[in-house]
Amino acid sequence: SYELTQPPSVSVSPGQTARITCSGDALPKQYAYWYQQKPGQAPVLVIYKDSERPSGIPERFSGSSSGTTVTLTISGVQAEDEADYYCQSADSSGTVFGGGTKLTVL
Amino acid sequence: QVQLVQSGAEVKKPGASVKVSCKASGYTFTSYGISWVRQAPGQGLEWMGWISAYNGNTNYAQKLQGRVTMTTDTSTSTAYMELRSLRSDDTAVYYCARGGRWFDPWGQGTLVTVSS
Numbered sequence: 001s002y003e004l005t006q007p008p009s010v011s012v013s014p015g016q017t018a019r020i021t022c023s024g025d026a027l028p029k030q031y032a033y034w035y036q037q038k039p040g041q042a043p044v045l046v047i048y049k050d051s052e053r054p055s056g057i058p059e060r061f062s063g064s065s066s067g068t069t070v071t072l073t074i075s076g077v078q079a080e081d082e083a084d085y086y087c088q089s090a091d092s093s094g095t096v097f098g099g100g101t102k103l104t105v106l
Numbered sequence: 107q108v109q110l111v112q113s114g115a116e117v118k119k120p121g122a123s124v125k126v127s128c129k130a131s132g133y134t135f136t137s138y139g140i141s142w143v144r145q146a147p148g149q150g151l152e153w154m155g156w157i158s159a160y161n162g163n164t165n166y167a168q169k170l171q172g173r174v175t176m177t178t179d180t181s182t183s184t185a186y187m188e189l190r191s192l193r194s195d196d197t198a199v200y201y202c203a204r205g206g207r208w209f210d211p212w213g214q215g216t217l218v219t220v221s222s
Contacts, residue, residue, distance in 0.1 A: 031207070031208075033207075033208040033209075035151075035209075037151075042201055042211075042212040042213065042214055042215050043143075043151065043201070043203075043209070043212055044210075044211075044212070045208060045209065045210040045211075048208045048210070049208075054210060086150065086151055088151075088153075088208070088209075090206070090207045090208070093165075094153060094155075094156075094165060094167055094168075095141070095153040095156075096153065097143075097150060097151040097152070097153060098150075099150050100150045100151070
């Protein structure tokens with residue numbers, strides 16, 4: 001099965017823009033999804049189908065795709081956005097998660 | 107609102123089996139599949155498999171084939187995940203989630219500890 005690669009960590013100051021990337025050979029053919037997980041909590045879907053935002057997710061969360069890389073962008077980062085973020089993709093054989101990126105708000 | 111509520115924490119000995127339940131509410135149960143994902147302590151998310159709540163079709167992660175069984179009870183809108191021949195590295199929080207391609211929402215998680 002294929003792999004999805006994320007940077008282990010990203011740091012940003014409040015109010016700045018955070019970009020978290022996810023790379024994988026299957027991404028040009030398959031949609032990507034993003035989840036936010038805070039300590040001790042279950043993951044929450046923040047982006048689906050590369051760039052769609054579920055209801056209730058703040059507009060500062062956005063997603064984009066280019067070739068083998070998808071990017072989660074958080075504009076105007078707030079302290080409450082500090083969390084682990086996971087990308088995910090699926091095909092007929094199953095689902096793969098990226099290794100996760102810890103977003104630190106300085 | 108859509109909600110998935112899982113059964114409580116379990117402590118099992120190596121070689122035993124565990125069965126975790128996931129009760130759905132707030133939507134038509136048979137219109138969506140249920141996926142299972144686990145997370146070992148301090149580690150990332152690992153997909154375990156999926157079951158269609160409509161017809162019971164399943165798709166399991168290759169590394170768990172032969173040890174995992176996922177079922178549903180449509181009369182109670184409940185999904186189940188059974189893992190057999192438990193090992194210490196099966197210690198993890200086990201999550202159910204609605205959906206097969208993407209997962210939303212998730213249950214609160216069930217901690218399964220495997221220890222002698």
